[in-house]
Amino acid sequence: MENLTQAIQGVPLNHYILLSIIVFAIGVVGVLIRRNAIVIFMSVELMLNAVNLLLIAFSVHHNDPSGQVFVFFIMALAAAEVAIGLAIIVMIYRNINSTDVNILNKLKW
Amino acid sequence: MINLVWIVPLFPLLGFLINGLGRNSLPKTIVSFVGCLAVFASFAVSMGIFIELISEETKSFTIPVFDWISAGNISIPFSFLVDPLSSLMLLIITGIGFLIHVYSTGYMHHDAGFAKFFSYLNLFIFFMLLLVLGSNYVVMFIGWEGVGLCSYLLIGFWFSNSSYASAAKKAFVMNRIGDLGFLIAVFLIFNTFNSVEFSSVFPQASNMISGDSALILITALLFVGAIGKSAQIPLFTWLPDAMAGPTPVSALIHAATMVTAGIYMIARSNILFTLAPETLGIVAIIGLATLFLAAAIALTQTDIKKVLAYSTVSQLGYMFLGLGVGAYNGAFFHVITHAFFKALLFLGAGSVIHAMSDEQDMRNMGGLKKRLPVTYLTMMIGTIAIAGLPPFSGFFSKDEILAHVYENNKIFWLVALIGAMFTAFYMFRMMFLTFNGKFRGTTEQERHLHESPGSMTIPLIVLAILSALGGFIGIPAVFGGSHWLAGFLAPVFEASASKTSHLALDHTTEYIIMAVSVGLAILAMLYAYNRYVKQAHIPADENTGRTGLARLSYNKFFIDEIYDSLIVRPLNVLSGLFFRVIDKAGIDGIVNGFGKGALEASKTLRLLQSGMVGFYIFMMVAGILALLVYSMYKI
Amino acid sequence: MSISLFYFVAFLTIFFALLVIFSKNPVHSVLYLIVTFFTFTLHYIMLNAQFLAIVNFIVYMGAIMVLFLFVLMLLNLNEGSIGSKSNLLKMVGVIAGMCLIITLVGSLRALDTSDPLVLQTQDLGLVKNLGKVLFSKFLLPFEISSILLLSAMIGAVLLAKKDIKQV
Numbered sequence A: 001m002e003n004l005t006q007a008i009q010g011v012p013l014n015h016y017i018l019l020s021i022i023v024f025a026i027g028v029v030g031v032l033i034r035r036n037a038i039v040i041f042m043s044v045e046l047m048l049n050a051v052n053l054l055l056i057a058f059s060v061h062h063n064d065p066s067g068q069v070f071v072f073f074i075m076a077l078a079a080a081e082v083a084i085g086l087a088i089i090v091m092i093y094r095n096i097n098s099t100d101v102n103i104l105n106k107l108k109w
Numbered sequence B: 001m002i003n004l005v006w007i008v009p010l011f012p013l014l015g016f017l018i019n020g021l022g023r024n025s026l027p028k029t030i031v032s033f034v035g036c037l038a039v040f041a042s043f044a045v046s047m048g049i050f051i052e053l054i055s056e057e058t059k060s061f062t063i064p065v066f067d068w069i070s071a072g073n074i075s076i077p078f079s080f081l082v083d084p085l086s087s088l089m090l091l092i093i094t095g096i097g098f099l100i101h102v103y104s105t106g107y108m109h110h111d112a113g114f115a116k117f118f119s120y121l122n123l124f125i126f127f128m129l130l131l132v133l134g135s136n137y138v139v140m141f142i143g144w145e146g147v148g149l150c151s152y153l154l155i156g157f158w159f160s161n162s163s164y165a166s167a168a169k170k171a172f173v174m175n176r177i178g179d180l181g182f183l184i185a186v187f188l189i190f191n192t193f194n195s196v197e198f199s200s201v202f203p204q205a206s207n208m209i210s211g212d213s214a215l216i217l218i219t220a221l222l223f224v225g226a227i228g229k230s231a232q233i234p235l236f237t238w239l240p241d242a243m244a245g246p247t248p249v250s251a252l253i254h255a256a257t258m259v260t261a262g263i264y265m266i267a268r269s270n271i272l273f274t275l276a277p278e279t280l281g282i283v284a285i286i287g288l289a290t291l292f293l294a295a296a297i298a299l300t301q302t303d304i305k306k307v308l309a310y311s312t313v314s315q316l317g318y319m320f321l322g323l324g325v326g327a328y329n330g331a332f333f334h335v336i337t338h339a340f341f342k343a344l345l346f347l348g349a350g351s352v353i354h355a356m357s358d359e360q361d362m363r364n365m366g367g368l369k370k371r372l373p374v375t376y377l378t379m380m381i382g383t384i385a386i387a388g389l390p391p392f393s394g395f396f397s398k399d400e401i402l403a404h405v406y407e408n409n410k411i412f413w414l415v416a417l418i419g420a421m422f423t424a425f426y427m428f429r430m431m432f433l434t435f436n437g438k439f440r441g442t443t444e445q446e447r448h449l450h451e452s453p454g455s456m457t458i459p460l461i462v463l464a465i466l467s468a469l470g471g472f473i474g475i476p477a478v479f480g481g482s483h484w485l486a487g488f489l490a491p492v493f494e495a496s497a498s499k500t501s502h503l504a505l506d507h508t509t510e511y512i513i514m515a516v517s518v519g520l521a522i523l524a525m526l527y528a529y530n531r532y533v534k535q536a537h538i539p540a541d542e543n544t545g546r547t548g549l550a551r552l553s554y555n556k557f558f559i560d561e562i563y564d565s566l567i568v569r570p571l572n573v574l575s576g577l578f579f580r581v582i583d584k585a586g587i588d589g590i591v592n593g594f595g596k597g598a599l600e601a602s603k604t605l606r607l608l609q610s611g612m613v614g615f616y617i618f619m620m621v622a623g624i625l626a627l628l629v630y631s632m633y634k635i
Numbered sequence C: 001m002s003i004s005l006f007y008f009v010a011f012l013t014i015f016f017a018l019l020v021i022f023s024k025n026p027v028h029s030v031l032y033l034i035v036t037f038f039t040f041t042l043h044y045i046m047l048n049a050q051f052l053a054i055v056n057f058i059v060y061m062g063a064i065m066v067l068f069l070f071v072l073m074l075l076n077l078n079e080g081s082i083g084s085k086s087n088l089l090k091m092v093g094v095i096a097g098m099c100l101i102i103t104l105v106g107s108l109r110a111l112d113t114s115d116p117l118v119l120q121t122q123d124l125g126l127v128k129n130l131g132k133v134l135f136s137k138f139l140l141p142f143e144i145s146s147i148l149l150l151s152a153m154i155g156a157v158l159l160a161k162k163d164i165k166q167v
Helices: A002-008 A013-033 A037-062 A066-096 B007-021 B028-055 B084-107 B114-133 B137-155 B162-193 B198-206 B213-229 B238-244 B247-256 B258-268 B270-274 B277-298 B304-324 B328-355 B373-387 B393-408 B410-435 B443-448 B454-474 B484-497 B507-534 B548-554 B556-608 B613-634 C004-022 C026-046 C050-075 C087-108 C127-136 C139-160
Strands: B061-071 B074-082
Touching (some): A013 A037, A013 B613, A013 C004, A013 C087, A037 A066, A037 C004, A066 C127, A066 C139, B007 B028, B007 B114, B028 B114, B074 B084, B074 B137, B084 B247, B114 B247, B137 B162, B137 B238, B137 B247, B137 B258, B162 B213, B162 B238, B198 B270, B238 B247, B238 B304, B247 B328, B258 B270, B258 B304, B258 B328, B270 B484, B277 B304, B277 B410, B277 B556, B304 B328, B304 B393, B304 B410, B328 B373, B328 B393, B328 B454, B328 B484, B373 B393, B393 B410, B393 B454, B393 B507, B410 B507, B454 B484, B548 B556, B613 C087, C004 C026, C026 C050, C050 C127, C127 C139
Antiparallel strands (some): B061 B074
């Protein structure tokens, strides 16, 4: 453990930001190009985690534990969200026998 | 008592509220009691104020009621001004107003809108009191507008008759034209003096040089207001049409009180006018033209109320002529006496009309002397007064104006003198046509002939006494009098008096002027007697052709027709054009265009709502991108 | 151990994240996602956020991923049962993602040099320290989040169970 923690000593903060941005963008691209609702959901989880990483990096940078507490809350929220979201997907599947979001176009004018 | 002046307008307002709200439930006796009592209470308080004011050393009191407009450096309190001028006006308004209220209880007794009538009358008295009591131009303007409104309501009292309703509309529109002038004048006054308070404006004005362009503009616009309200050329045609209203209304509003508001306003602002001699010249010329034109029209009219209406316009012309030559005192004296005798004449005419079952045409009257003795006698006194025969009231006031005019401009005096002669002629013509000779109406009307009830004759008698004796408040020095009125009003006109020359006629000239005017009046009377009693001449009816001047006069110089073709019809055409082109095509087009545009745009835009969740997310990302780019360039 | 460990793990994170979104089979996506989350856990350990690393490991990699797998299994979605979008749309999506990266980098000035991250307090992310903060400063949100989880549970059960009347 000691060795691991010493490993980050010296990584610039901006590189954490860059990493988070890239992962976040990957999540966005995933949402944009996939039609399967479950994969879209996974992409959303990717975005959430990108933000989590950023929060922890800033927490360390500012030497403030609040950021990590926020991450904890975000995880609790994510768990709840996944439970509900997957339940909705199951409902959708029961109704249209698919999880293709393109079939779900009842919302149009 | 003076501090309680706010009570004076309060009583009529209460009367208006009680009668107005209870118009459907209160019995007529209570309505008439409330209406008369409200005005009588005001009269009593006014009397108290007047008596107290005589004994006071200072003659001007400003009584604040409440702070009304106070914003930034603008401060317009709602306050009342009690001074000789306003206290006299109070007495006239409430005194004559009370008599007319009493008269109305008899005259309007059979009318369905009895309570409505009384509530309007009380409201009118309230606004008129505001007009004369206001200590600044803005409060005065409220009263000014209010009396215009009441005039409209009362002229159109029998609004189910469409020609009456349009007469009311005409009066209102013409008044509005004048009111606009007044309003702009108030703005200019505020702009020039930074105040609209009389006590602040007049001292500042008296330090300005004579002929200052701002003063000339202000006074000219004020005069436009006075022209509208007091029915002078070119806005006088509403007053004869206003005779559509019930006769007490004509007596109260269109003879005794409201139409004198213009004279009151100019007398109040006398210092402004004195320092604007150019405007005074216009005032004199307009007054002169009006008095002559109206008198000429009155010569041939056959409707008894129309004669009196034109006579009123003509007498108002005298007052403006007086103001125009700087005889503020004389003009106001004439306001008082005119209020007495013109109210009397109108009420007398009302009594005649009442007896004749609503017949107004003098060609169908005649010989009423025996049947209506009280009316005849009182009206005769009024006629003598207006004709200017001594020692009745009209003589003194008219003569004071004429003397000033003579000193100022001999040609004006000559025209005014002819006007006075016309006055005597048409008044006696009216009297002889109505009361002398044989009865010319239908037998049914004859059977119905009766002297009016006491509630109508008593006001006539009181007014007759006032008309006969009213002149004695201003006996000029030439008769050894002290001219009490001039002394009483002196503080009001003090500033102007120091800037104008005094009447410097010697007594001989004054005697000659009086003798000439009295002689001409008697001559006119004798001519009328000869023509209408001896020869029993009856004016021809509508259809027979008239020639020359008589035709012009009978048709009121075609002024209504000229206005119609010069102003009304072009305006109608123009409004039609505006309606079709600018309103329909332009404004409606723009408004409808926006509606149609939104409709079309949304028809296209709704296709964006494809229901594709992926597309929505894509748009969301695009939005986030746009926001980020925006924030990037903002920082 | 050197700084290069961070870059190695970061490379793994990005690589598996890309695999998540580009693999055709949703089951593979889930598996790659698990690996991605594991790399996140590694990042957390390197930042000495040990508590969160463990929570991430248990909640994300354990509970949430199992949920995903269960749902996939329940729905029996096979490879290709749902066609992916057309290539044009894919390109548009990728370009949009690139644009997002560029603007984010630009607006956050992430390419500038910055101070290296220095761990000032060794026990910042330890359970003891976080617990103190969580139960003092953030007690109310903590309690409220319990209600949130409860309601989520009820909601999930309610949504997922079959409508009795319909059967």
